[in-house]
Amino acid sequence: MPKGSKKGKKKEKVKKEEAEEIEEEIQKTSIQISTKVRDRLWKLKFRKTYDEFLWDLCEMYEKSEEE
Numbered sequence: 001m002p003k004g005s006k007k008g009k010k011k012e013k014v015k016k017e018e019a020e021e022i023e024e025e026i027q028k029t030s031i032q033i034s035t036k037v038r039d040r041l042w043k044l045k046f047r048k049t050y051d052e053f054l055w056d057l058c059e060m061y062e063k064s065e066e067e
Contacts, residue, residue, distance in 0.1 A: 019055050 033041075045053035 015056075016052070019052050022055075 041050065041053065048056070
């Protein structure tokens with residue numbers, strides 16, 4: 001299915017809503033990273049919050065571990 005399809009957008013919306021629910025349930029913490037790592041993350045995350053970006057990164061890692 002094409003990248004910009006309705007089904008793909010629905011899936012993205014579900015992920016965002018899921019992340020927001022989790023964000024509400026979990027207390028926030030802070031992590032310390034170097035400015036170099038922060039700058040690299042900033043270039044990668046596009047229009048997501050760091051929380052959303054890191055959530056997606058964890059999801060991708062877990063899927064790669066299953067394969």
